[in-house]
Amino acid sequence: MAALGNAAPIIIKRKKVISGGHHGGAWKVAYADFVTAMMAFFLLMWLISATTEEQRHGIADFFNPSIPLSRTSGGGDGVMGGDDARSERTMANAGRGATSLSPARDRQAVGQTGTDETATEELTQEQLESLEDALLAKSGESMMAEQLLRHVVTRISDEGLIIELFDLDNAPLFQGESAEPTAVTEALSAMLVEVFALVRNRVAVTGHTRSYPIVMRSNPAWDLSTERAQAMRRLLAGAGLDEARMQRVTGAADRHPVLRNTMASRNNRLEVVLLRR
Numbered sequence: 001m002a003a004l005g006n007a008a009p010i011i012i013k014r015k016k017v018i019s020g021g022h023h024g025g026a027w028k029v030a031y032a033d034f035v036t037a038m039m040a041f042f043l044l045m046w047l048i049s050a051t052t053e054e055q056r057h058g059i060a061d062f063f064n065p066s067i068p069l070s071r072t073s074g075g076g077d078g079v080m081g082g083d084d085a086r087s088e089r090t091m092a093n094a095g096r097g098a099t100s101l102s103p104a105r106d107r108q109a110v111g112q113t114g115t116d117e118t119a120t121e122e123l124t125q126e127q128l129e130s131l132e133d134a135l136l137a138k139s140g141e142s143m144m145a146e147q148l149l150r151h152v153v154t155r156i157s158d159e160g161l162i163i164e165l166f167d168l169d170n171a172p173l174f175q176g177e178s179a180e181p182t183a184v185t186e187a188l189s190a191m192l193v194e195v196f197a198l199v200r201n202r203v204a205v206t207g208h209t210r211s212y213p214i215v216m217r218s219n220p221a222w223d224l225s226t227e228r229a230q231a232m233r234r235l236l237a238g239a240g241l242d243e244a245r246m247q248r249v250t251g252a253a254d255r256h257p258v259l260r261n262t263m264a265s266r267n268n269r270l271e272v273v274l275l276r277r
Contacts, residue, residue, distance in 0.1 A: 054124050123201060123276050128161045131274065135163065135195045148187055160201070160276035163192065166258075166269035173268065177220070179227035181235060189235035192272055202247040203236070204273040205229045211254040211262035219253075226251030232270050247275060 047059065123131075132154050139146040151173070153164040165188055167173055173185045181189075196203065207229035209221045229249045237243050257267045 052125065053122075121201075123160065123199065123274075125156070127199070128156050128274075128276065131161055131195060131198060132156065134198065135191070138191060144187070145191070148184065148191060151184065151188060158276070159204075159273055161274040163272045163274070164269055165272065167265045169265065172265070173270065174228055174231070177224065179224065179231045181231050185232070186235055189232060190239045193236055193239040193241045196241060196245075196274060199274070200245070201277070202245050202275045203241065204247045204275060205232050205236075205249045206271040206273070207232070207251045208256060208267060208269045208271065209254050210265060210267040211257070213263075221253035222251055224251075225253050228270060232272065236272075 048056070051059070135152070135154065136149065139149045151165050151168060151171070153166070155162050155164075165173060165185070171184055172182060173188075174181055207225035207227075209225045209228075212219055212221060226249075229251050233246060233249050236246075254262060254267065257264075258269070259266050
């Protein structure tokens with residue numbers, strides 16, 4: 001008992017451990033930036049899907065610093081007069097528009113009137129659909145027009161309004177294996193020119209042919225498709241289409257068949273495109 005009385009007192013320290021301590025708030029800033037970026041991304045996706053191409057051009061022009069938001073000029077003729085945002089010397093060159101300082105063949109100054117008679121506007125989706133309807137509506141005008149439109153298939157692409165003219169078994173577009181157009185092709189070209197007169201956009205023509213047997217000494221597809229495209233160009237010009245509107249004339253031979261049977265006569269066709277721009 002005496003030994004226990006002389007022993008040093010035992011001191012027990014209880015250390016309080018706190019879990020989940022403070023680690024700083026930097027992650028909150030990073031998370032907020034991430035959420036903001038995702039919100040901007042989904043807003044951009046919504047704008048792309050919910051607007052027309054014309055509206056998207058307007059949004060892009062709003063954020064373009066080279067396009068003034070006000071039509072009031074800030075420049076003057078005095079000593080302190082400067083150039084405004086639309087000045088030819090200060091405006092960013094996006095490859096469009098006219099210039100009087102360095103005119104080119106495809107960029108002629110518009111003069112005092114501010115208009116260019118040779119310029120064409122970009123066709124909207126609604127305008128292309130209206131032109132397509134105007135062409136297809138001709139089937140109700142007469143029996144002849146209805147027979148002609150049996151050769152026609154239309155579709156709208158990023159390039160413009162594509163009008164496909166193709167052979168029928170009993171009514172080919174060209175005589176035999178030549179580039180001599182039939183009366184059907186001549187009537188179709190006149191119908192196209194009547195519709196194309198509603199706008200001033202340029203036109204492109206591409207010729208296609210069916211495949212020929214590989215045992216032939218020479219494949220006529222390339223020459224024949226090109227010659228038929230040229231024949232359509234001449235028919236369009238003869239029907240009243242301004243030759244300056246013709247953008248290109250090409251032959252694609254048998255490289256793009258529409259049927260699995262590449263030798264079918266349905267692959268003999270012409271694609272006349274009313275270009276969107």
